[in-house]
Amino acid sequence: MKTITRNRILLLLSAILFAAASCKKENTTTAGEQISLPSGAIAVTSGTATEDAVYLVNTCPKGGKLDSVAFSALPAATVSYLSANYTGYTFQKAFKAKSANGAADSYVVVISFNGKPVGLKFDTAGTFVSIFEQREARDLKNKGWHPGGRFDMRDGRCRDTLALSALPAAVKTYFTTNFAQDTLLHATTTKDGSFLVISASKGLFISAFSPAGVFVKRTAITEPAKRSEVALAALPAVARTYLTNTFAGYVFNKAYVLKTGTAVKGYTALIDASGTKYAVAFNASGDWIKTVTVR
Incomplete structure (x- = not known):
């Protein structure tokens, strides 16, 4: 009887471990795994042992297709827009999206900006249209994010908000020394640990600091009012x-x-x-x- 009971326990434990391993595999997509991609999904980062690959979604019309194009083939208006709005960006790849009947629909451009992928849509003349949504591989067919994931801020809980009193001493000192006239209003953190501080002084400004509290840049976002x-x-x-x-x-x-x-x-x-x-x-x-x- 003891032998039978012990065997049953071992079988039960094996089943639990197998199920756990299976669930983990279904919820992660490393570089070597194959996943079923929705039409129009474009990879913008590769999967690793600890992170899912990231994809742009809804990049072309239903039934359409994407043809790869070189940077030199992009309209001048597109290149000008990228230079003006994403200073220091690095071009990654681009596509011409076509509708189901083969007609040109738009351009899809992927760049790297501050170490993060950005996917942009431009019309056939090169005019900016929109920013594409990004999703991790496991979220391609659900609501678009999961707790603890790269895009979990989409739950609306504002977990990136930081109390002004919690800002690093280096950030506070920088404001005191260089922008003493500013009134600090709000602070947030980013996924890479950087700090963004909204302040007011004859207009609103956003100042960016590195994870170590080193000043990066200051951007005016409103006129005095x-x-x-x-x-x-x-x-x-x-x-x-x-x-x-x-x-x-x-x-x-x-x-x-x-x-x-x-x-x-x-x-x-x-x-x-x-x-x-x-x-x-x-x-x-x-x-x-x-x-x-x-x-």
């Missing part, structure tokens, strides 16, 4: 629609309404789109004015 923080729902509907259509899978961080006296002058929204931070400005009606790539 009276400001108040507002919720996403307080932005005009046309502005919210622009964010949804232009930055697929974006994460809202902060927004401000800008006023001259009591008259609304415009709005600025701070967002994260697949790991890259942007400040997007709108006029009083919610029409898009400009986008500033922050980090």
